[in-house]
Amino acid sequence: MIKRGLNTGVLALAKLCGWIIRKARVGKVLIVEVCGNNSKPYVLALKEDRDRELYAVAEPLDIGSAICFEGELASEQRSKRGIEYVATRIEVYAKPIEHLPVDIAGKVPALLETRIKYRWLLARNPVEKAIFKIRTGVLKAAREYLEKNGFVEVQTPKIVAAGAEGGATLFKVQYFEREAYLSQSPQLYKQMLISSFERVYEITPYFRAEKFNTTRHLNESWGIDIEQGFINGVEDVMQTAENLVSYIVDFVRINYKDELEILGVNLPKLTPPFRRLKFTEAVDILRSEGIEVSEVEDLSDAAEKKLGEIMAEKKHDLYFIVGFPWTSTAFYYMREEDKVYTRKFDFDYKGLEIASGGQREHRYDKLVEALREKGLNPADFEFYLEAFKYGMPPHGGFGLGVERLIMKMLNLENIREAIMFVRDRTRITP
């Protein structure tokens, strides 16, 4: 029986497909490495005298050829790089019409620019492929965790009306005779759904029209957004955040051993609860280190990074900063009685904010008041406000940046490495 080989690569008899990434001829032996869906390459060792026919087929094939082979796992595994098969048949599906523009074998480094341009091709390289296989695992783990914990997956619109709440700049789109925008966050919609679902989540793109050019921003990025109702306080939401991230990291640690090894990443097991740092505490810590920090504004990236270093020394890779001042947050966060601080938190991983969220204001009157205080017109938020009229329970949630999480998990230097097709300040192709 011929079976399509899956990720395991351990089927006794299989048809395996992929692309030739390396070819070496040593004496009378031709060694062909083929990359498929598997992270480790398939390796065929063909001897000129023993495997005359297959040798003749494989010998002239260029790097990049698309082939399938039928065969079984070799009893003798001599390759240090891949899994060896004894082939009984090789079929050639396509040959490259030009030499590959980048080195798939990874011998010659490519600049980030080149890597981004040819990522879809470079993913034939086990190192590049590993990042994307892990990305798949991150989303799979997130769904698994959230489903197990009673969250319902939802989809909210990505074409939205004016984002009168300010914040990140919006991309304009022409929507028939009106102007619309690409959604920068499902925030308002997922909150509205807490009037009928106890817990929801969405895995969604964020579109942000900021002209940033940094190692940690994208103009199109992905988030795991959750909202949960009937909470007793912001603590419930932080627990979801830390348990979710720990579950994801553990899932990757256990199920993606090969990929982590290929990437040279050692992922330690996470053990929540993580440290909760009050915003005022964070300010004190930074000031005691001589960093200038405002008491009424969000922390700057530099301050956030520095705090990451200080926390790392105390063995805290992940930690929360809770209780941001109302002056630095959006209108929908619940304020404490003092009206100065809010129940907004940031969730930082090695000095980078990977998620932010908090408890929301669910009381209609207070929400309208908050809008006014932020200088916004409640009439612009009518569709949203209406959801708070018919029994909106206390709720909270957060948005977790997928690329930022992957970047920190895998120690990537640039967020662009964590996404296949990059949308940044200058790129809209490929």
Added chain:
RNA sequence: GCCGCCGUAGUAUAGCCCGGUUGAGUAUGCGGGCCUGUCGAGCCCGUGACCCGGGUUCAAAUCCCGGCGGCGGCGCCA
């Protein structure tokens, strides 16, 4: 929006500061040869490049100006 750095073969780089000895060096790739299954195999031969435009000069990859492109920092970034 402001600021800094960079742009040499398919890819990655040396040379640029201090212009001429560079008909631009190296690695990898590619073509060819050798080689007892390589592990970034090795050895030999060959192949291919100065982002664009203008200027200075006897002479420009190298200095100057402009453009285009890339990377990063600040600002900004629910």
